[in-house]
Amino acid sequence: MDALNITHLPAPTSPSLPAPSEPYDYHRSAHTPLIIDNGSTTFRWGFATSRSPQFGPNVIAKYKERRTNKPLLLFGEGVEVESGAKAQARTPWEGDVLLNFDALENALDYAFVNLGIDTPSVDHPVLMTERLASPLHSRSLTSELMFEQYSVPSLTYCVDGVMSFYQNNWNASQGPFTSDGLVLSFNTASTSVIPVLNGKGIMSHAKRIPWGASQASEYLLKLIQLKYSSFPTRVTSSQSNWMLRNFCEFATDYSSILRTLKDPLQMRAHERIVQFPFVLPTHEEKTEEELARLAEKRKEQGRKLQEMAAKTRMEKLVQKENDLRYLLDLRERRDDMSKREWMIKLQEEGFDDEAGLEETIKKLEGDLKKARKKEAEGEDIVEEPSFPLVDVPDAELDEEGLKEKKKQKLMKAGFEARARARREKEQERAEKELEEKREEEEREMDLTGWSRRMRQEQEALINKIKERARRRAALGDRKSAAAQARMKSIATLANDDRVPKKKRKGGGEDMFGADDADWAIYRKINTAAPSSDEEEDLNQLAAVEEKLLAYDPTFTNQQTHAFMTTQRSALVSAFRPLYEEGDVEGNTRIHLNVERWRVCEAWFSPSMAGVDSAGLAEVIQNILARFPDPEKGRLVKNMFLTGSPSQLPGLIPRLHETLRPNLPAEMPIQIVRAVDPAQDAWKGMAKFATTEEFAKVGVTRQEYEEHGGERIRRWWGANWNGGFIP
Template identity: 40%
Template sequence: MAPSAIDEAPQLAGRNPPKPPPKLWSVSDPPFEGFRPIDKEGWSRSNSETAIVIDNGSSAVRAGWSFDSKPRLSVLPNMARYRDRKLNRTFTFVGSDVYADGTARGQSKPVYEPGSNIVNNWDVMEGVLDYCFVKMGVDGRSGRIDRPIVMTEPVANLGYSRKTMSEILFECYGAPSVAYGIDSLFSYSYNGGRNGLVMDSSYTSTHVIPVVDSKPLLSQTTRLNWGRFQSAQYLLKLLRLKYPTFPGKISDNQAEDLVREHCYVSQDYENDLSSYLDWTGLEDRDHTIQFPYTEQIVIQKTEEELAAAAEKRKESGRRLQAQAAKMRLEKLKKKEEELEWCIQLQAQLEEITTKKEKARVLESNDFDDENQLNKRVKELEAAIKKARNKDLGDVEEEQVEVPTFPLLEVPDDQLDEEGIKQKRQQRLMKSNYDARQRAKIEKEKEKARQAEEQRLDDQRRETDPQGWIEERRIARQAIIQKMKDRERLKAELGNRKSLANQMRMKSIANLASDAPTKKRRRGGGDDDTFGADDADWGVYRTIATGEGSDDEEEEDLSKNLKEIESQLLQHDPNFTEESTREAQTDWTKSILHSFLHGPYPYDAESQKETNQIHLNVERIRVPEVVFQPTIAGLDQAGIVEIASNILTERLADSPHRDNVLKDIFLTGGNTMFQGFEERLRSELRAVLPAEQAINVRKAGDCVLDAWRGAAQWAGRKESKQHFITRQEFLEKGAEYIKEHDQGNAAY
């Protein structure tokens, strides 16, 4: 359940109509903070014993003095440097300042390799340290920094990285002494921890560190390669798959903000995932993110312009009408001239006495016989009359003349060869006419039968409305079942292992196994009688579609279903538009639509909606990777499995095991998801003995407590012995490190 919907009353199940327009979340701009003045107050308060504390994180570098309650600087670990040829100057931008200039943003380089906490660009690292020291007001006129430095580092930091960092601090900045420590252990110490299991999920990784008597058991520490950076990249991949044609670009910073602001840890992931896209309550679980867009400008015309355009269209219409009338007049004139010519030809034929001469005259005028000439005269007279009536606006119903067939009554011996030929034509025409008349009579009978059925059906509905409605519901369900069976059959035919496809292949095999007899071009002897019976042709239908019947194939199920549903909508008060199959199979109510666009309608032409993304399932799927890394393709154990292994196997014989279980400590920015602490407690409770006491707590400030713990440690007098002095660096080399309770071990 979404956090915003926990306290709401449960709604009735079902597909509810869309709610009012959704609440829109915007995306953040690049984190440019503007000019930062130099802070000289801390330098004036400090002395040679005051340490500069730097939390060298992969998401931010935080720096301050050991007497501060919080860091004075928080700098993004990146830098841009380029030379402006017009001004002949080199510009350097550090941290969020790289977003102040378009060229600088393109030249930006990170300190760390993306997704890692290992420094791979020491020039950028040196630029970030320069920025920190300058903004903290460090007086560098002597060419060195006369203050001790405490710097955090990851668990099991590479020797080369620590060596290079020591060389920069001692040789480049002239630091008098340097100490290193693990950020999560500083946070645990600041929150009063002594025996416990530290779970640090930060920007690039997650570590589980058992601590006994304030000493970390680094040999039992386990690392999971997942943090806030990987979560943001995973969300980006999911969104690219979900919206492959999304017109905007989602930056890494925006993706991290989306993870931080909209994601939360589900307490029952499998159950919530199966019901997350349910229509009820989806408007609370679905978050709509609006990206910037440019609305298409629609030019609105004035009333005068619209009136002028309408008048122009009317004028064009009048011109077209005039042209059409002119063309009709020309056609009418041609038909009248042709009619006059045909009448003159008829008069000429009446004066001719011999048939041979008549045939010659008709042939010279493209007529086969005199009947064809008479027919053409009738057609022209009817066409001219119809055209004149249309021009006058008087449309008469066309009278269908009953055809006559006079030659059918005349014996063949009284007709010549031409007459016999015409008699055959009239016999064929009479057969066609009689067939049309019989079809017309059958059609009228069918209409009468349907009218009688409708009358009886109306009478039945009036006398027994409940029984009539029940019959319609049963008929509707039967049609729906037929449609489902047909869809299932089509799906099975696509699977070569299905029973329907096997029967189809069996029919093909049976046809192929028949041994046809030898056929001859002429004469008999052909025993192949396939096709003599109409049932033989059904095998092709069986091969093509399976064992479906012809009646089901020809039946228009959709039309019948709509007719029944229209009757139910009219007479059944319990049957609504939402009950129809069309509404139930509407794509806008489907899971896919809910996944892509939430419970709201989508307009593909709207630039506003095209530039929106909907976060629903992703809100619980992204944070779940820490508990189930396999869903993101990571071949590692989740934090619950790691913690269970440490507590039940590696520390099984330790006398401090019970104390460790009583203090499971969460720190790091990736543990700030809502529900993280509760989910971890319930998961550990399920895998540990029931009688075992478990206590899960979170750092007071999961992000800043690491720096505060380092500052607190640096202010203690007993911590001075764990600093590496400049003399020790020169004598023992850059690889030299002093071990202490908050740092890595030498190896």
């Protein structure tokens, strides 16, 4: 893995104090315009004569300090200082709509105090941004706040994208502002497209799509959470926003990028790895004496466990032998009882009928046979003990002799069973040795043929195992043929004709299981039932592969069934590499590959992120279609990008690639980006506020009291919705 692609997540920086502003005495009686860029993410403010604005995150928090129990009002980066204040943080914006006016008032208070304004009213004309097509009630409440709370002499609204265009396209030496262009304003919660002709924004043709940097950041966060559902570190929105700004980009041809990334090597080459902070586990080093003591302790514990297990097995074996002896005695007493007494005795012993007794005896004999066979594997051959009373007639023995005779018969039966098990084991061992010898001779004579036969056997076993897996998967789909056949078998069993319908209705005995064939039916309909055949096939497959690994030099571990079932596809491995369980560093990495282009593609196809809206290219084409070719040519000759998200790589080539096929070949396209996409809107507002035109476009306090807060003056940089003051 290329270490150059690994980027460490930056540590959070401590909040910085705002830069000192100019002394207020310079502006006290000068009525210097105040410029306020009320952005969804960043709040910028300052006097029009300042070179750059003061700014901070547009967020406030009302917080009670724990030590002094005093209420605090925090703004901007001050919210990050107090961890308890983050939960109380609020922003004036809800998406792209200004709703929380208490938060706006607190932000304005902070801005005016920071500027040093110490008068009862704010005696400065204000130029303030608002969103394209803002709701009238938002403007009305904002005007009410500015005029009633701060008593500003005049208030002017403008659209930030148009003012950024003004900053980059107007020079005082050129006379009036008459530039043409198409403004693409990338904001936090939306993206606006505004045509500008002869220096005037054509707001009636402007469009806005509900997709911006905040939605893109949230979309990236969801993709990461889906890809790393068990990531050990919580990924925050600020971290996903950092990844969006540093690693995501627009694709000139998104489909072509996806085809390229189908190659695992290409996906590896294009990925970016983000390393999250981690703490290596500390391992206490032990001396050789301590390690030896621990090893001896583990060995002693293992020995004790083996002894306990052997003792438990022996106790169970003795208990089963006693139980078998008792049940055999019970069966022999059957002839001494009447049928009624026999049934009562069986019920006292916990059996429903004689068949239950026979089944239990058969099961105990089988368990004892298996246990004795297992013991015989590690048991030395001993001489046959003597059982003198076995051949003595019962008539010649008293009661104690008869009991001893029964005991000796059982002991003799057990000894003979163990001897028989040893003989069977020796026979199996001999047959196995003979088979291995024949196989060895076959390998020596024709290794290629032997290897071919073993590989065919391996393939046949793997196919059997895969077929069982496919059947289980098919049974999981209720519409599959296998599931339908299973339901048919269940329906057939429900109509079992071995019990009359009348008796079934009356609660008659269920006869399913009375035949051995019922077990095959049960295994067929019960997908959860363990299969002994599958276990046997897996064991046989492991043995075949072990032989191939030992004798066939062309057979490798990568060809074994275990490796093939655990190996992920190369593409999936490249999409999300897996690290070993103990690799703390690797398991705190996020691999970004497809997400790098997918997130930005949502600007052109919002539907892929679940947003029902036209994409940016479609909106631009719809706007251009409203203009004749001469005006359309003036617009596309100066396509202007502004807003922080416009700095994402690949945007300009993508717009060229999208628009060029839909425009005449002789119509040139020129796309430029704002010099400072983050602050050019404020700088353009400050530049405009120093012109004579600024005094003509604001709403005065007298006009506010006469017409209300919804009224504005119609001018080239403002919204055109709502009423207008003549």
